[in-house]
Structure formats: structure tokens, C-alpha cells
Amino acid sequence: MLDIQDTTLDTLKPGEKASITKVRVKGSARRKLFDMGMVAGAEIELIRNAPLGDPMEYRIKGYHLSIRKEEARQIFIQKL
Amino acid sequence: MDIKRENGNDVQDTSTPMVFSTVTGSLYVLLGLLQLSAGAIRILIGPDVQVPLTNLLFIPADIIGAFVLLLIGTVFIYGVIEMHSGIFEGISYAYVGILISLIFAAIYMLVSTGNMLEAYLLKNEDFIGWTPASDLRPGIYLAILPLFAFIKWKNMFEPINESRL
Amino acid sequence: MEDREIKIALTGNPNVGKTTLFNALTGSRQHVGNWPGVTVEKKSGRVAYKGYNIEVIDLPGTYSLTAYSMDEIVARDFIIEEKPDIVIQVVDASNLERNLYLTTQLMELGSEILIVLNMCDIAEDRGDRLYIDKMQELLATPVIRTVATQKKGLCDLLDKVIEQKELKQHHGHEIGYGNEIEEKILDIEKVLIEDEKRDKRYPLRWVSIRLLEGDDNVKGKIVNSPVYGRVMAIIDSIDQEEYEAEIADKRYLAINTIFPQMCTRANDTLTKSDMIDRVLTNKYLGIPIFLALMWGAFELTFAFATPFMDMIDLAATWASEYVSSSIHPDWLASLVGDGIIGGVGAVLVFVPNIFILFFLLSLLEGSGYLARAAFIMDKLMYKIGMHGKSFIPMLMGFGCNVPAIMAARSIEDEKDRLITILIVPFISCGARLPIYVLFAGTFFGRQAGTVIFAMYILGIAIAIVSAKILRETIVKGKPAPFIMELPPYRVPTLKTSLIHMWDNGFMYIKKAGTIILAGVVVIWVLASFPWGVEYGSEASYVGSIGHAVEPLMKPLGFDWKISVALIFGLVAKEIVVASIGVLYGTGDSSEALSERLLADSGVTALSSLSLMAFSLLYMPCVATVGVIKKETGSWKWTIFAIVYGIVVAWIIAFLIYQGGRLLGY
Ligand SMILES: Nc1nc2c(ncn2[C@@H]2O[C@H](COP(=O)(O)OP(=O)(O)O)[C@@H](O)[C@H]2O)c(=O)[nH]1
Ligand SMILES: [Mg+2]
Numbered sequence: 001m002l003d004i005q006d007t008t009l010d011t012l013k014p015g016e017k018a019s020i021t022k023v024r025v026k027g028s029a030r031r032k033l034f035d036m037g038m039v040a041g042a043e044i045e046l047i048r049n050a051p052l053g054d055p056m057e058y059r060i061k062g063y064h065l066s067i068r069k070e071e072a073r074q075i076f077i078q079k080l
Numbered sequence: 081m082d083i084k085r086e087n088g089n090d091v092q093d094t095s096t097p098m099v100f101s102t103v104t105g106s107l108y109v110l111l112g113l114l115q116l117s118a119g120a121i122r123i124l125i126g127p128d129v130q131v132p133l134t135n136l137l138f139i140p141a142d143i144i145g146a147f148v149l150l151l152i153g154t155v156f157i158y159g160v161i162e163m164h165s166g167i168f169e170g171i172s173y174a175y176v177g178i179l180i181s182l183i184f185a186a187i188y189m190l191v192s193t194g195n196m197l198e199a200y201l202l203k204n205e206d207f208i209g210w211t212p213a214s215d216l217r218p219g220i221y222l223a224i225l226p227l228f229a230f231i232k233w234k235n236m237f238e239p240i241n242e243s244r245l
Numbered sequence: 246m247e248d249r250e251i252k253i254a255l256t257g258n259p260n261v262g263k264t265t266l267f268n269a270l271t272g273s274r275q276h277v278g279n280w281p282g283v284t285v286e287k288k289s290g291r292v293a294y295k296g297y298n299i300e301v302i303d304l305p306g307t308y309s310l311t312a313y314s315m316d317e318i319v320a321r322d323f324i325i326e327e328k329p330d331i332v333i334q335v336v337d338a339s340n341l342e343r344n345l346y347l348t349t350q351l352m353e354l355g356s357e358i359l360i361v362l363n364m365c366d367i368a369e370d371r372g373d374r375l376y377i378d379k380m381q382e383l384l385a386t387p388v389i390r391t392v393a394t395q396k397k398g399l400c401d402l403l404d405k406v407i408e409q410k411e412l413k414q415h416h417g418h419e420i421g422y423g424n425e426i427e428e429k430i431l432d433i434e435k436v437l438i439e440d441e442k443r444d445k446r447y448p449l450r451w452v453s454i455r456l457l458e459g460d461d462n463v464k465g466k467i468v469n470s471p472v473y474g475r476v477m478a479i480i481d482s483i484d485q486e487e488y489e490a491e492i493a494d495k496r497y498l499a500i501n502t503i504f505p506q507m508c509t510r511a512n513d514t515l516t517k518s519d520m521i522d523r524v525l526t527n528k529y530l531g532i533p534i535f536l537a538l539m540w541g542a543f544e545l546t547f548a549f550a551t552p553f554m555d556m557i558d559l560a561a562t563w564a565s566e567y568v569s570s571s572i573h574p575d576w577l578a579s580l581v582g583d584g585i586i587g588g589v590g591a592v593l594v595f596v597p598n599i600f601i602l603f604f605l606l607s608l609l610e611g612s613g614y615l616a617r618a619a620f621i622m623d624k625l626m627y628k629i630g631m632h633g634k635s636f637i638p639m640l641m642g643f644g645c646n647v648p649a650i651m652a653a654r655s656i657e658d659e660k661d662r663l664i665t666i667l668i669v670p671f672i673s674c675g676a677r678l679p680i681y682v683l684f685a686g687t688f689f690g691r692q693a694g695t696v697i698f699a700m701y702i703l704g705i706a707i708a709i710v711s712a713k714i715l716r717e718t719i720v721k722g723k724p725a726p727f728i729m730e731l732p733p734y735r736v737p738t739l740k741t742s743l744i745h746m747w748d749n750g751f752m753y754i755k756k757a758g759t760i761i762l763a764g765v766v767v768i769w770v771l772a773s774f775p776w777g778v779e780y781g782s783e784a785s786y787v788g789s790i791g792h793a794v795e796p797l798m799k800p801l802g803f804d805w806k807i808s809v810a811l812i813f814g815l816v817a818k819e820i821v822v823a824s825i826g827v828l829y830g831t832g833d834s835s836e837a838l839s840e841r842l843l844a845d846s847g848v849t850a851l852s853s854l855s856l857m858a859f860s861l862l863y864m865p866c867v868a869t870v871g872v873i874k875k876e877t878g879s880w881k882w883t884i885f886a887i888v889y890g891i892v893v894a895w896i897i898a899f900l901i902y903q904g905g906r907l908l909g910y
Binding site: 023025030035040047053054062063066067070 | 313486489494531625627726
């Protein structure tokens, strides 16, 4: 469990893809993220930031999902 | 940014939309600037000073309307810049520019229809001397270009692999 | 032969076409939208088919049944407690993977499932291949293909429903969660089963899994059980977050192993929706376009509506005059003419605004732009302590606070929702506009537009400040995370928008026909009695009431007449103008009323400004109070909303009037 990389989802650039390794978000958001498909191993791509910089628009499991940077910072990824 | 397409030989040619966007975008920006100065002068100096061409081109002294014209123009020009630098997705701006210009033309025409009802049906005294030409404005007549493009290029705006079938 | 009854429930993710399918099946009217979570209420309809009477229930759209939001709890409780004969999961064929996640949960619930593969047109146009037979086999569930918008596959669906009902065979299916978790599930099941009085509608395995996932709603259901303590002991012994992740992982793993056999997806292509999104959420253009579109919507709601409002005004004036001259006795003529027609006419004038507003909102919703509005505005909203999703209810508030507060249901987080509900009444609704139009028009002439605009800004400012204050004090905490699907852009259907417009517009007319009519009659009675006094004079009952509260209102610049109008405005803010009309004895002729107001030395430009601010902010109208009670489910918050509003209104009006006097106006 220690080999998780330090890269987090908020560092992804538009068009870059990654694979999710661990979700460290706490509370009810955690379950909601799982429900929306943010599980370990899922492939995710940043499409763009909102005009004001936050939240972000990602493509995951074939649809568009939007989350704030605050949560993205607690989701660990491996860039593809 | 990678373009997700299997082969590069379909609809890559963006020269026609580029010419169209350049022309339409410049017209919107130009008339937007004229309208902006007309509006600004009306507020700063008063209704006595006339900006040249405003009567001829049916330009009202309306700053918010000017902002809308400039916005539409900017959307088109933005697309030209992207297409010029070889980004195929730049065509999206032409598409949305066409949609927005048509939406606003529709809004202006609906409001004008309302005024027509006031003038001819209700004979409201605020609307004495109103004619359909009173409400003609760049936001309406400039939209003829995008309307034309919309009808002519309908297929181009379909999802890419539909047009490939 | 008597019809046999079948009860089916439609469930599925938001925006998969449940409501469209529901409308196609039952022919009943229901709103169709694109904002995730729009179907908050349970709607039911009936369809008669081949000698069966089938009851269809449209459940709220949910991504899962984990009790994250009210929607999920509503859907889940319905499925478990009402036990529909068949649960139909509507699945978006173009977005299969995420949709199947809900399927895994429905299966655990032990309900009889039938899968409807909707939006097949989109998937196939895109080049996806769907292997239905394989899907039926792997999911051990019947699968029917439909295109709800074209009413394709409906008969197949109904045939299958009947077949399934008659077969009465249950397809058991469950997901394995790996040794460690399975052991714990078994442990909990063993304890739970000892409680003889447990609710047997809930499958044991399902309850156990939910408990391991830390579902508070389910925990609450067993809290009175004698075995509660022992169950909690097991749950406290595990690393719950790990379990939560592991369980979700396993579900998606199960999907991933069967998914590739069920369909092959075409390569991602640049869709029309992606193209539009690229521009509408562009870094530089996104916000200007958003503002321009909002301005366009307002222009239509107000400018385009004007001639229609004038027409209604003319008709009401004519009817009022006709009635006054043709009805006997006099008191009845006065009641019907001045009271009822005058008052209700003044309210019906806003029907065009409200119709247009709801039509436009529905277009925005159906196109998918409303979700982008939340996406674009979230950062700003977050700064003032709110959630991007609160933007939509606040925007709707400009039309009418009642549907706006109802729209807050789509906000999952209770605190976010509460704050939104509490501040929406400060957003200046259409009903307050006539007050501004009358007073600003009368006293501010050419500046009227600016004054009215300032009122809107004042309302927004108070709403923002209130949100901040609430976040710092009673409703502490940060806004909930923004986790939201941005659905693809679709061309909204005219029919859907018209239905939406009609339903909501009609609701407003009904309100005008009931509460407001009653209010108008009460005013007339109070203003006309004791019988024989001059209408609305100081000698009438209404005069006495006005005098009684005058000391409180004097510092705000209001005399007894205005005080009376404001008291009646509590029934509905529209009535303020109507009752001022009644009190000044001018009926609904606004020009005559303007003249009388100008002639009355008790009302000045300054006091009219104070009055506008006061009517904007003070207690929400009865209908709004009613929904606040209904939506918060608490008298405490309802009373808070009323008292808070009145206090804020008094303070602001006091500042305006006394401040203005100090400045020498
Ligand atoms: N192309 C296509 N669009 C559909 C289909 N079914 C529904 N829609 C559209 O999908 C959108 C969402 O539908 P709705 O019934 O509101 O979904 P709900 O949230 O599940 O109730 C609407 O714009 C519908 O017109 C379908 O089978 N094919
Ligand atoms: Mg629905």
C-alpha cells in the first residue's frame, strides 16, 4: 500500500489521461465519488477547467463529471 | 490537444468556415463598436450628437445590445484564430456563434413583435409613429449571414461519425 | 373479466429518459428536464394493456441507492416498502458502464428487475454495438430496447412486464465482495436474524452490506432493535472507509468483467455536444455568453410580455367597469367590481411574465445548459458560502419564490439546501415588480428603471450577506462538494417546455384564484365595514388596524394606509398594489392611482423608496411560507424565515428613510 504515487488528480492537464489509484476524500463525498465511478483503476481524463478555474470537467466511464479542485487534490492517480 | 478521430482524411478542410467566420465576425465587431460609441455618446453627451452612419445602419444607442454584438463577433473571431493555428475544433466557435446570433435575432424579433402589438393592436400612445423599421437593428439583419450558413452547412454540424456513414 | 393489477416502478440514473418513457407509456403530463435530479416527486400514471391495469411510478433519478440524497432515499424506500411487482431500470445505452452500477444495487435489494435499454438511437448512431442476448444472460435479467422519444419498443416492454409478472420466477443475483468482507456480512446477518421483530421487507444481506458501508439511514432503521449494540460492535471493529472503497471497487469490477461482452463502444469522437461545450465553458467566453443569455431571458420575460400584460389590464378594467354599472345592489357591485375583479386583475397581469419565465427555464433545463450554469457559477457561489447548484433556484426566484424553493430539492446537502431556502425569499420575484413599477414610476420618472434595478441588486446583496451570516452562525460549515454530471447538450423539445410552462403558469393562476381572491375579499370587507363608512376610510376596520401599527411604521416613513397595504401584502405581495388601489379608491387604473399618490403628501419619493425596499424584504408571502414549511419540514426554520425577513426589512427601510432625511431629502 506504500507504493502509491504522490500525483493527484488536480495536477492533470487538459487532454491528459490517468488511472485512479486511491480516493482519500472523506465524508459523504467519498461515497458519492464511488457511485459516480471514481474507483481505483478507473481511467480519467481532464477535459477543462470551469471559466473561473474551478471546478473541473473530467471524462470518466464515458460521461462528463465535474468536481472541485479541493476533492481532486485528495484523489491519487497514475498518469497514463 | 489530440483530435480523436480514426483517420485524418475526413472534414479537415476549415477554409470555408474560416472565411465565413472572418467576414461575419468582423461585421459584428464593427457594428458592435459603432453601437457602443452611439450608446456611450448618448449617455455622456446627450441625444443631440449623432455618430455617423447610425441612422443609415439602423444602429440604436443601446450599450447592452452593443455588448451582445461584440460578444458574437468575438466568438467568431476566436474560432478563426484557432482554426488558423490548425486546430480543427476551432470550428466549434463558428457553430456556437451561429447558434447565439440566431438566438439573439429571435429575441429581438420577439420583442419587436410585442412592440407591433402595442402599436397596431393596443394603440398605446408610447408607440405612436412606430413602424417595423423602428426596431430594425444590426442584431437582426446581421443574423441573415449565420442563418444562411446554418441552412447551408447543416450537415457539417452533425456529429463527425454520422457524416462518415 | 376483471382487469388484473400490476405495479411497476421506473428507476434509473438522471437524464436517461425515465420521464419521457413515463409520458410515452401513460400519456400523462410530466416535466422532462436535463438538470440532474429534476424528478424529485414520485409521479404515477396508469396504462391499460391487454386486460391488465398497469400502474407506473416515475421514481427520482439516482446514481446509486446509498442514501446520499433525499432522491435516493425516496427511490429506495419506495422499492423496498411498496414492493412494486417489477422494478424497471431505465438505462442509457450510450452510457452503459455507470448505469450498471445502480443495477448491481437494485439486484442486492432483491427486487424483480427488468432492464430497459433506452437511447438506443444515440448509441447506434455513434457506432456502438449492443449484444442484448448476452446482456440478458450475464445479468440474468430481461432486457428490452427502447427509444422513448420515438415511442419505440413500448409494446415489447409491456409484453415483457406481463410475462414477467405471470412467470413469478425470481432471478437471484449477487456480487461477491471477497472473503474478508463476505465474512463480516455473514457475521452481521447472523446477529440481525436473532431479532424476531425486524422489518422483514429488508433483505438481510442488503442491510448488512449497507451497514458495512456506513449507511446512517439504515443504521437508523435498526437503532431500536435489541441486537443493535452487537451489530455496532462488529461495525466498529472494521476500517469503514477501506470497506466502503472495497465494496464500490468490487461492484465496478463485476461490471468490468461482464461489460466488454455486452457491448463494444465506438472510438470516442468529437460530438456536437463536445463542440458546444468547448465554447460555452470557454475560459474567456463562457461567462460573457452566460451573462448575455441571462440578459436575453430577462428581456423576453419582461419586454416581450408587456403587450400581453396590457391586454389583461385592459380586459380587467373593462370588466370592472361593466360590473359596477350593471350589478345591483350597490354593495355587491362594489365587492365584485372593486374588490374581486380589481384585485384579481392586478394579479393576473403577471401571468404572461410567469409563463414566459417558466418556458425559458425549461428550455435551458432541457438543453443541458442549466447544469453548465451551475458549473460556471460554482466558484463565485462557493465564495459566498453556497453551492453552484443554488444558483438555479436563486435564478428561478426572480420569477416566483415558490417554485424556486421547490427547485432547491435538487441540492443534496441539507445545509446547502436550508441556506438556499432561507435566502431565496430575498430574491425579488415577479410579484414584487408591480410595487416597484407603481412607486418608482410615480416618483422617479425617467430614473424609474434605475431604481427598479437597484431593488433587484438590493435583494441579491441581502441574500448574499444573509448566506454569509448563516454560514458563520447557525448553519456552520462549508458548502458540500460539487460532484455533478454534466449531461450532453440536447435539443430541448417544444412540447416538454410548453407542458412545463403550462403546469407552472397554471399553478400561479390557481394561487391567484384562491389565496389571493380570499385576500382581496378580506380587504374589501375590512375596508367597507362597519357598513356605511366611506370605503377604506379611517373609520373602517382597516383604518383602525393601520392606526394601531402606525407607531412602528412611522420611522420608516409609512402612514396608516401604506401599513395596511403591507399587512395585506402578507397574503401575497401582489396585493400590496391591489390594496393600495382599493384604499385610494381607484380600482386598478394605475394612472389614477399615480395621481392620487402624488397628491398625497404622506407619500414622498423617499418614503416610496423605503417602501419598495421594505416590500422586497419583509416576510415572504403565505404561499412561500407554506413551501418553506413543507420543504424544511420544520416550524422553527419557517418562523425564523419570517422573523428574520421582517427584522432585516425594518432595518434597511429605517436606514433608507432616516438616512435620506439626514441627507436632506
Ligand atoms: N435521442 C434520445 N433522446 C432521449 C431518449 N429518451 C429521452 N431522451 C431525451 O433525454 C432527455 C432527458 O430525458 P428525461 O425523460 O427527462 O430523463 P429522466 O431524467 O430520466 O426523467 C430529454 O431531453 C429527452 O428528450 C431516447 O430514447 N433517445
Ligand atoms: Mg425525469
